[in-house]
Amino acid sequence: MRAKLFVAAAAALMLPGCGDGAAPEANAPTQYSASRYQQAVADIGRLDDVESDAARLPAELLAFAQIERGEVVGDYIMGGGYVTRLLAIAVGRQGKVYAFQPDEFIAFDPQYAADQDDTVRRYSDDNGNPVGVFPLRGPIADPGWPEPLDAIVTVMNFHDLYLETMPEGTPGAVSRMLFDSLKPGGRLVVVDHLAVDGSGAAAANEVHRMDRNLAMTALADAGFVLEAESNIYSRPDDPRTASVFDEGIRGRTDQFAWRLRKPE
Template sequence: MRHIAFAAALAFALAGCAEDTPAEPPATRYSPDRYQQAITDIGRLDDLASDAQRLPGELLAFAQVDRGEVVGDYIMGGGYVTRLLAIAVGRQGKVYAFQPDEFIAADAQYATDQDQTVRRYTDAQGTELNVFALRGPLADPGWPEPLDTIITVMNFHDLYRDTVPAGTPDAVSRMLFDSLKPGGVLVVVDHQAADDAGVDAAQSLHRMDRNLAMTALTEAGFLLEAESDLYARPEDPRTASVFDEGLRKRSDQFAWRLRRPQ
């Protein structure tokens, strides 16, 4: 009994000390080391070969992802970001992994990738635990609740391709804004086009004219909070397709953290 009482007193004292300790500044709290559990998770073994180039800890730190958050992976692709978020938000958090109908119609592998990723985070009965699959049109993912954070990586340029309806970039930007809680965060990473390359760069080079993207997002109401050079590749002339030999996975990319005002 004495040991129990001592332990309780110690816990109370430590709790009091924690309350008196100044909160860590955001730059300290959101460091890549904070996300080691997510990075080294066994469900990501197939992703490790890409980590040196995709910098998962740095991405999560830039996005300022917290445990318990409700997060959307907008256009999840092969599921790399979804698998990171699944552990980063913890069991009390949720990840909505969205795959557009338009992508699945063009290539059924997108549906397979989504199914395989979400299956890793289900129980023995196949019930989704904290990762939930969503499918729908690009501008209407059907998020079932407001989100703390949305991340979209190397996909924003696809909104400008001629295979999607006119007006899609503006419609998606408004949807992303409306889908976040007040104060919520949108992280956008994409292949960077040459300055003033325009819409054609999205179609022919799979690159995003940053001015076009920023205009769509700020007109929707977003405020740019931070820009990172995590994926800067100054040697990339930004005039060739990102799939060209020697350039694939080495393109110059911008990374933005935008916020919906409170």
């Protein structure tokens, strides 16, 4: 019954701004506002996520990512599944979400596999077949996306590519993979904890933060063009020197948010 509720919610979704009685102007640019995504945020499949919403700003993230109904979207390094569950309803019943959990994460902590299974189960039919959300596992640089993607979202994970435990060359390999996995004109949204500028890969290993210049170099070298930067996660009181797991700063770190484009 629980699975039926989630599948039914996905099938019935109509995002705010559609069907409100106002006829859109011909050729008017699409407006991406947080209010457009309130039904996705309020979905029953996200009840466990509500406590995190004040800090993670789910509607604002979807608006910045410009997620559309019917799109095929990848959640790169899904972690506990927060972003996957958010995307699941935002893309609607005609869309797809590929939720990727790296083998390296699962080897480090099997809970990552359990979190993936739990999230996919919420959007499966009575026979356990995925509906709308599809799990992927593989090496961190080879998710095995089964089709070209309209968008990829990766949140608070890009710094992990620079961990000393990752295979040599991982940042460049992943950046090229992300670029190649998108359709021409596709979007990559990257959100991560900010490190002190110039701190390099050491910041990823010591405090689990990302030196933005290091990240931008890898992504630009892969071919991405920065389209927009948002300050939705800007918290200037964070000195960027403490570990993101430090209780004094956890959940309140200064973060960058980029939307990059694969040229058409």
